[in-house]
Amino acid sequence: MSTQQQEPEQPESQETPKDPEMKGAESPVDEKEKETGEIDQTTADETELEGETVLIKVFRYDPEVADKQEPRFDEFHVPFEKGMTVLDAVMYARDHYDSSLTFRHSCRQAVCGSDAFFVNGKQRLGCKTQMADLEHPVRIEPLPHQEVVKDLVVDMDHFYDQMHTVEPYLQQDDLPTGDLEEQRQSRENREKIKMSTRCIWCGACMSSCNIAAGDNEYLGPAAINKAYRFAMDDREDEEVKEHRLRIIEQEHGVWRCQTQFSCTEVCPKDIPLTEHIQELKREAVKKNLKFW
Amino acid sequence: MSQSYNRGLIEDFGRWKEFSAGMWAWIFHKFTGWMLIGYLFTHIAVLSTAVGAASGDASLVASGDDIYTTTIQGLESLFIVRVLEVGLLAVAVFHILNGLRLLMVDLGVGLDAQDKSFYASLVLTAIITVASVPTFLDGVTL
Numbered sequence: 001m002s003t004q005q006q007e008p009e010q011p012e013s014q015e016t017p018k019d020p021e022m023k024g025a026e027s028p029v030d031e032k033e034k035e036t037g038e039i040d041q042t043t044a045d046e047t048e049l050e051g052e053t054v055l056i057k058v059f060r061y062d063p064e065v066a067d068k069q070e071p072r073f074d075e076f077h078v079p080f081e082k083g084m085t086v087l088d089a090v091m092y093a094r095d096h097y098d099s100s101l102t103f104r105h106s107c108r109q110a111v112c113g114s115d116a117f118f119v120n121g122k123q124r125l126g127c128k129t130q131m132a133d134l135e136h137p138v139r140i141e142p143l144p145h146q147e148v149v150k151d152l153v154v155d156m157d158h159f160y161d162q163m164h165t166v167e168p169y170l171q172q173d174d175l176p177t178g179d180l181e182e183q184r185q186s187r188e189n190r191e192k193i194k195m196s197t198r199c200i201w202c203g204a205c206m207s208s209c210n211i212a213a214g215d216n217e218y219l220g221p222a223a224i225n226k227a228y229r230f231a232m233d234d235r236e237d238e239e240v241k242e243h244r245l246r247i248i249e250q251e252h253g254v255w256r257c258q259t260q261f262s263c264t265e266v267c268p269k270d271i272p273l274t275e276h277i278q279e280l281k282r283e284a285v286k287k288n289l290k291f292w
Numbered sequence: 293m294s295q296s297y298n299r300g301l302i303e304d305f306g307r308w309k310e311f312s313a314g315m316w317a318w319i320f321h322k323f324t325g326w327m328l329i330g331y332l333f334t335h336i337a338v339l340s341t342a343v344g345a346a347s348g349d350a351s352l353v354a355s356g357d358d359i360y361t362t363t364i365q366g367l368e369s370l371f372i373v374r375v376l377e378v379g380l381l382a383v384a385v386f387h388i389l390n391g392l393r394l395l396m397v398d399l400g401v402g403l404d405a406q407d408k409s410f411y412a413s414l415v416l417t418a419i420i421t422v423a424s425v426p427t428f429l430d431g432v433t434l
């Protein structure tokens with residue numbers, strides 16, 4: 001099976017194509033494409049994908065287009081290239097087949113956190129997931145447990161609200177005197193919070209969390225991790241830390257976590273979220289239990 | 293927000309094949325915890341109705357014909373009760389082993405191996421359960 005899509009001569013219009021599954025777009029193999037690509041960094045069988053097209057099934061929803069008001073899956077055959085990510089694949093589909101296909105992306109290097117999708121049943125960052133590492137066909141859906149605005153775009157407002165609840169900024173008015181206003185941190189303390197600073201606000205963890213799905217007020221792994229990042233930072237005073245602990249020990253805070261490890265498993269920045277939540281639970285207990 | 297689509301909870305139990313170790317551990321722990329509670333109350337109900345006669349006739353007790361003895365003997369002669377006992381052991385053993393795992397998780401010990409300790413609880417539970425079968429099914433016929 002070595003058929004692949006031919007690029008359309010004319011630029012695509014903004015309309016949905018009449019043939020969304022691209023059945024009419026099969027064409028003989030493009031010789032140029034055939035020469036490219038070996039796969040080496042992947043688990044997939046090298047010969048399997050080389051010069052082939054890969055099939056992606058993408059979730060479609062658009063409240064403003066009649067036949068997309070009821071969500072459906074569209075299939076696209078995308079020519080495979082070495083190193084192709086899920087984001088590359090949906091971008092190819094958008095640029096060559098259906099310009100109405102909508103998703104967020106920006107940096108393409110796992111920094112901006114805008115392209116977390118639900119890929120083959122798991123929350124993953126589109127730009128950090130190799131097509132060759134996935135089982136085919138690849139199913140691409142918007143993040144679960146968030147309202148879908150259009151296609152792969154979900155409403156992130158609630159996630160951002162939760163992030164802001166924990167006051168994600170350093171609180172220290174007592175700045176050092178002199179020209180240098182920098183607030184120094186010890187190497188050890190930097191190591192301590194290092195992993196927690198890596199969050200890119202992608203929302204994958206929140207979407208994977210079964211508790212967050214059932215309790216809309218639950219702060220969620222990312223916000224708690226953000227609280228950890230500051231609570232453990234020595235540059236803030238003890239009172240500020242206590243204030244932070246009071247926020248996270250509330251009814252919808254750390255105690256909601258049931259240690260399912262779902263968030264830790266999906267975090268694209270490998271933040272040990274469950275570990276941080278557990279540590280804050282112990283900190284909260286220590287704060288309230290004072291026998292001495 | 294003009295209009296958006298809520299996909300509800302379809303992503304959860306419909307996708308059980310994709311659940312990870314920690315999720316299964318959670319489900320099994322809930323399930324076994326509530327099974328144990330269920331057993332506890334059944335246990336109290338059965339025994340407290342059976343001890344009614346224990347205060348009674350000393351000669352009945354001596355001959356083994358009091359209600360308590362006959363109730364227990366009657367239950368233990370049923371094959372299904374023996375099978376349920378094996379099930380109870382399995383549920384209790386898993387709950388205890390995974391409970392110890394959860395204590396470790398709460399103390400922040402060995403979090404990187406949390407999936408392995410879950411599989412270890414499962415394997416140990418299976419071994420102990422299988423090993424208990426001869427004892428539990430001793431001397432009962434279908």
Ligand code: HEM
Nearest residue numbers: 258321322324325326328329332387388390391392394395
């Ligand atoms: C050595 C014995 C036991 C250990 C180590 C143990 C440990 C635990 C732990 C760690 C939890 C979970 C707390 C959490 O959510 O993090 C739990 C939950 C629970 N346990 Fe046990 N347990 C034991 C015996 C029992 C017994 C005998 C019963 C019943 C009579 C029981 C009933 C429950 C129930 C109902 C839950 C809550 C399940 C839920 O989350 O809804 N446990 N146990």
Ligand code: SF4
Nearest residue numbers: 199200202203205267
């Ligand atoms: S903690 Fe990880 S998964 Fe959660 S928002 Fe931050 S980067 Fe994304």
Ligand code: FES
Nearest residue numbers: 107108112113127
């Ligand atoms: S595009 Fe920025 S994180 Fe993927």
